[in-house]
Amino acid sequence: MGKQLNVALIGNPNTGKTSVFNALTGLNQKVGNYPGITVDKKQGVCKLSRGVKANVLDLPGTYSLNASSLDENVVIELLLNKNDKDYPDVALIVSDVETLKRNLLLFTQIKDLKIPTILVINMSDLMRRKGIALDIELLEAKLHTKIALVSTRKNTGIEELKQLIEGYKTISTEPCLDTTLIDEDYFQSLQKAFPNQDVYKLWLVITQDANFGKITRQELDISRFKTKSNQELKRLQQKEAIKRYQFINSILKEGQTIDRSKATGLRSKLDRILIHKVWGYVIFFLVLLSIFQAIYDWATVPMDLIDTTFASLAEWVKVTFPGGGKVTDLVAEGIVSGIGGIVIFIPQIAFLFLFISILEESGYMSRVVFLMDRVMRRFGLSGKSLVPLISGTACAIPAVMATRNIENWKERLITILVVPFTTCSARLPVYLIIIALVIPEGSIIGLSYQALTLMALYLLGFGMAIFSAYILDRILKTKYKTFFVVEMPNYKLPLLKNVIITVIEKTKTFVFEAGKIILAISIILWVMASYGPGDKFNNAESYVKETSTTQSTSELNDQIAAFKLEHSYIGIVGKTIEPLIKPLGYDWKVGIGLVASFAAREVFVGTLATIYSVGSAGEGENIETIKTKMANETYADGTKVFTLASGISLLLFYAFAMQCMSTLAIVRRETKTWKWPILQLIGMTAIAYICALIAFQFLK
Amino acid sequence: MRFTIADLKKGEKGIITDSSSENIPLKLLEMGCLPGNEVHLLQLAPFSDPMYLNVNDSFLAIRKETAALIVIEKTNG
Numbered sequence: 073m074g075k076q077l078n079v080a081l082i083g084n085p086n087t088g089k090t091s092v093f094n095a096l097t098g099l100n101q102k103v104g105n106y107p108g109i110t111v112d113k114k115q116g117v118c119k120l121s122r123g124v125k126a127n128v129l130d131l132p133g134t135y136s137l138n139a140s141s142l143d144e145n146v147v148i149e150l151l152l153n154k155n156d157k158d159y160p161d162v163a164l165i166v167s168d169v170e171t172l173k174r175n176l177l178l179f180t181q182i183k184d185l186k187i188p189t190i191l192v193i194n195m196s197d198l199m200r201r202k203g204i205a206l207d208i209e210l211l212e213a214k215l216h217t218k219i220a221l222v223s224t225r226k227n228t229g230i231e232e233l234k235q236l237i238e239g240y241k242t243i244s245t246e247p248c249l250d251t252t253l254i255d256e257d258y259f260q261s262l263q264k265a266f267p268n269q270d271v272y273k274l275w276l277v278i279t280q281d282a283n284f285g286k287i288t289r290q291e292l293d294i295s296r297f298k299t300k301s302n303q304e305l306k307r308l309q310q311k312e313a314i315k316r317y318q319f320i321n322s323i324l325k326e327g328q329t330i331d332r333s334k335a336t337g338l339r340s341k342l343d344r345i346l347i348h349k350v351w352g353y354v355i356f357f358l359v360l361l362s363i364f365q366a367i368y369d370w371a372t373v374p375m376d377l378i379d380t381t382f383a384s385l386a387e388w389v390k391v392t393f394p395g396g397g398k399v400t401d402l403v404a405e406g407i408v409s410g411i412g413g414i415v416i417f418i419p420q421i422a423f424l425f426l427f428i429s430i431l432e433e434s435g436y437m438s439r440v441v442f443l444m445d446r447v448m449r450r451f452g453l454s455g456k457s458l459v460p461l462i463s464g465t466a467c468a469i470p471a472v473m474a475t476r477n478i479e480n481w482k483e484r485l486i487t488i489l490v491v492p493f494t495t496c497s498a499r500l501p502v503y504l505i506i507i508a509l510v511i512p513e514g515s516i517i518g519l520s521y522q523a524l525t526l527m528a529l530y531l532l533g534f535g536m537a538i539f540s541a542y543i544l545d546r547i548l549k550t551k552y553k554t555f556f557v558v559e560m561p562n563y564k565l566p567l568l569k570n571v572i573i574t575v576i577e578k579t580k581t582f583v584f585e586a587g588k589i590i591l592a593i594s595i596i597l598w599v600m601a602s603y604g605p606g607d608k609f610n611n612a613e614s615y616v617k618e619t620s621t622t623q624s625t626s627e628l629n630d631q632i633a634a635f636k637l638e639h640s641y642i643g644i645v646g647k648t649i650e651p652l653i654k655p656l657g658y659d660w661k662v663g664i665g666l667v668a669s670f671a672a673r674e675v676f677v678g679t680l681a682t683i684y685s686v687g688s689a690g691e692g693e694n695i696e697t698i699k700t701k702m703a704n705e706t707y708a709d710g711t712k713v714f715t716l717a718s719g720i721s722l723l724l725f726y727a728f729a730m731q732c733m734s735t736l737a738i739v740r741r742e743t744k745t746w747k748w749p750i751l752q753l754i755g756m757t758a759i760a761y762i763c764a765l766i767a768f769q770f771l772k
Numbered sequence: 773m774r775f776t777i778a779d780l781k782k783g784e785k786g787i788i789t790d791s792s793s794e795n796i797p798l799k800l801l802e803m804g805c806l807p808g809n810e811v812h813l814l815q816l817a818p819f820s821d822p823m824y825l826n827v828n829d830s831f832l833a834i835r836k837e838t839a840a841l842i843v844i845e846k847t848n849g
Contacts, residue, residue: 136802173829177802303794310792313801317828339831340814349818442833445822555797555838560824560831 078158079118079126079237082147082182083166084175085133086435086561088194090114091224092166093130094573096234101130103577111143112476120238129158135174137181137276138309140555142481148280151185152273162188162240164233168195169204170562172328176215176320177313180248183216184272188243190218190236197223203331211327216244225567249319251275254312258300279305342563347439356440360462363427367466368497371419378419382412401602402595410594413672414587417469417734421582422575424463424470429574431459432477433566441558449556451538452545454483461487461537464494465530468735469586472742473578482550488742489752490541492735493728495533498673502726503529505677509702510719525723532727536759582738589737597642597671604640612636637682642667656725656761657718657768659707669731676726717771721764729760777823778840780813786844787811788827793841804828805842 083089093101097116104113114130131150132143139145150156151163163182167175172193183189191211199205208219218236222229236243251272252259262278263271282305300308345351389404396403431437437456444455453461456478464471471491478484495503503526511522608615612635620631637643646664653663661683668679677698684701705713730736736749743749780786791805804827805811814831815824821836 135799138798138802140797140799171829174803306794306798307792309798310801310806314806317804317806343815343824347815347817347824438833442817442822442824445833445835446817446819555799556822556833556835557797557799557803557838558822558833559803560833562831 076125076127077161077237077240079128080150080158080160080163081128081130081166082163082178083133083192084135084171084178084559086559087133087166087168087171087175088224089133089166090130091567091570092164092192092194092222092233093128094569095222095224095227095230096126096128099573099576101573101577103581106146111146113146118234118237120234124238126237127158129160134178136178136313137185138279141479143479145280148276151182151187152277152280160187162190162237162243164190164192164237166192166194169193169199170195170202172206173317173320173324176324177316179215179217180316180319183245184247184249184251185276186245186247186270188240188245190220190233190240190243191215192220192222192233194222194224196221196229197226203333205329205331207327211323214323214327215248216246218243247272249316251312253315255308258308279309338563343439343560346436347442352439352443356443359431359436360458363424363459364462364465366423366427367420367463367470371423371466374419375416378412378416382408382415385412402598405602406595406598407591410591410598413594413734414583414590417467417582418579420467421470421473421579424466424474425575425578426571428459428474428477429571430566433564433570435561435563437477438558438560442560445556445558451541452483452486452548453541454478454480454487457483457487457541460491461494461534464491464496464537467496467498468492468494468732469582469738472735472738473582475742482545482548485743485748486541486544486548488739489544489748490537492730492732492752492756493533493537493540495530495727496673496732498732499529499726501674502669502676503723505699505702506714506719506722506726509699509714510716529723529727536728581741585741586734586737589740590734593733593737594671597668600641600645601637601668602640604636604643606639609636609639612639633682634684637664637679655768656764657713657715657721657772659705659713661705662713662722666725666731669726670733672734673726673731715772717768720771721768724767725760725764727760728756728763730756775844775846776840777811777813777825777834777842777844778820778836780811780823780844780846782813782816784846785810785812786846788842789845790843791841796838796841800832800834800838800842803830803832810847811842811844 081089081093093114093116096118100118101114101116104115106113111132116128116130118126118128120126129150131147134144134147137148137151139148150158150160153159165175165179165182167179179189179191193206208221212219220229220233220236222233224230252263254275259271259275262274263269266274282302346355386404386408389408390400393400393403428437431440440458441455444458448455448457457475459477460471460474463474468491471494472488475484475487475491478487507522507525511525514521516524603609612632616628616632616635620628622628622631643660643664645667647660649663649667650658650660653666658666661680664683665676665679669676680702681698684698684705702714703712707713730753736753739749739752740746775786777786788805788807788809788811791801791807796805806828809828812826813823814826817824822833823836823839824831824833825839
């Protein structure tokens with residue numbers, strides 16, 4: 073193993089920090105966790121010459137070393153803790169050409185912590201076009217640093233940057249500012265109290281504690297030092313910002329010339345349309361529509377392919393290893409279809425993140441926030457919540473993952489919690505069969521009752537999501553004050569490399585993190601449906617043959633399958649919960665369907681097919697056959713099971729209940745705790761139960 | 773009369789004279805909402821909220837309630 077060194081990438085959001093990270097590490101990156109919090113930790117390896125490897129850490133974007141969010145706090149905690157194993161040997165501050173002034177604020181703060189720092193100026197290829205000229209030598213001298221001019225778009229300057237990283241030991245650690253000038257008396261007394269510590273570091277610790285709350289830190293204990301009031305501290309922080317800008321302006325005055333006439337009007341031209349009071353919304357609506365189309369429609373092609381591939385793979389396993397008995401069954405029906413049930417989500421996830429990363433990279437997403445903020449904030453949501461809410465109509469899994477882009481944790485959490493209310497495509501088969509069963513045909517002003525019911529269910533799901541967001545916004549308390557300050561970045565063409573890496577990374581996260589939970593639960597459900605206690609399950613064939621009158625073998629097989637399911641563990645669960653679901657108008661057969669739905673809602677139809685012994689009937693007639701069977705299903709006293717009352721009750725139950733283990737798994741992954749998915753499971757199912765109960769009791 | 777950014781109309785400019793109100797997020801100060809800097813109001817969302825401005829070479833959107841805390845002197849440009 074060669075030598076290793078730690079590199080930290082730090083910068084404002086939207087400066088192309090991640091592009092630099094991708095350029096340095098390529099696909100040699102992995103996403104991990106910071107312990108205990110929901111911030112992703114992106115690390116990668118960059119190979120330098122002579123076997124030296126750099127561990128590159130892509131820190132969350134921040135505007136300064138004063139944290140106002142958990143993401144930003146990660147940066148400060150790392151830089152204040154020399155004992156951290158990721159503490160950088162060298163920091164790269166990434167700025168883009170146009171926002172150099174603002175990025176230098178962060179740069180000077182980090183310099184003042186005496187960390188060797190390289191200034192990386194991205195998008196240098198655009199300098200001439202933007203009419204910007206920089207005197208690099210002068211800037212390097214005044215800022216006591218090395219500057220790397222790179223363009224991740226043109227892929228230039230990366231090798232030079234790597235050389236600078238290698239030579240990090242030669243970089244001066246001289247600070248930029250005499251920070252004691254912020255308040256001489258105060259800083260002197262601070263230094264006196266802690267003679268061995270760096271005074272600027274002490275200052276950061278104090279303001280950090282005041283602004284953001286105590287952070288976990290072994291090195292420093294400032295609690296015995298009497299600090300100033302929060303208001304005084306903030307005034308000093310403002311003074312710090314002013315002092316830093318004075319320094320920065322004095323340097324840029326010499327080192328940077330900007331020819332304003334060259335500034336292209338792309339931003340104002342696009343803004344005029346994209347955030348126009350009318351056209352802005354029309355365009356956003358069209359964007360949502362095409363996302364919706366992609367994940368609802370285009371994704372079905374690869375999804376069908378995955379479906380049939382895994383089905384034939386399961387078949388192949390059965391045929392190839394016929395002697396395996398229960399092991400073959402477990403592999404074919406439990407594991408292979410379980411994995412198939414995970415892989416099936418990949419097309420939707422990939423499509424959604426393709427769109428989202430393009431929207432983010434191009435700078436459009438900030439415009440969406442600008443357009444939607446006023447409406448969404450009333451419900452405790454962010455302008456960015458709309459994309460997850462709309463994509464939830466296809467599937468809640470990618471939608472929950474898409475909330476990643478919402479910076480405010482409370483808004484993000486609320487979005488995650490309410491997204492599963494929107495009508496996902498897995499509910500559709502259930503809706504269709506029940507609507508066909510209980511809603512009369514016929515129409516009003518040319519609209520059929522059945523179509524209207526379906527539409528009402530979609531609106532209901534969306535309405536419930538918004539309503540519960542409103543309630544949650546009032547219930548949930550947050551520790552941190554949040555403010556709405558949104559940067560409106562320049563428009564730029566998305567980098568293909570970044571888009572692809574995002575799509576791959578999201579897909580990987582889903583498959584490997586949520587996937588294992590989904591696989592485990594689907595195997596449990598499969599075992600429950602395939603095994604049962606006692607004689608009735610094990611000798612189902614002889615039991616059925618005794619009583620059955622049918623001559624056809626396929627009908628007999630269907631009856632055996634139905635009998636087995638009835639006496640399997642899942643059947644027992646269905647029967648056990650019957651008293652519980654009776655008030656909603658369901659019998660134990662529906663109960664089995666409800667339990668099995670937990671694997672995926674659409675399983676409901678298939679499970680009913682088995683329980684009503686229509687399993688092996690021809691594919692096309694299947695639905696019609698189940699429908700007829702369901703329509704004729706009666707209780708012992710001759711009353712029908714499926715009436716308008718029980719049908720509506722079932723529709724409402726499916727609309728509101730949390731019946732999707734995959735969603736629970738992804739919520740667990742995104743919130744890093746079981747608390748929220750369990751809350752979701754209990755809360756949503758309770759709402760579903762109550763609504764279904766009221767509907768049935770009222771209508772029956 | 774006391775003018776704030778919230779009083780600016782689309783296209784108008786002003787110079788910040790006071791941004792010391794306690795309720796202004798620090799982030800906004802760090803992005804350059806500091807006395808002496810020029811603010812240019814670029815665009816408004818419906819009902820004038822949020823407001824889209826350019827200050828200190830930064831382009832940002834803030835809510836009207838925050839904008840009403842930043843005192844300016846109108847320059848009209």
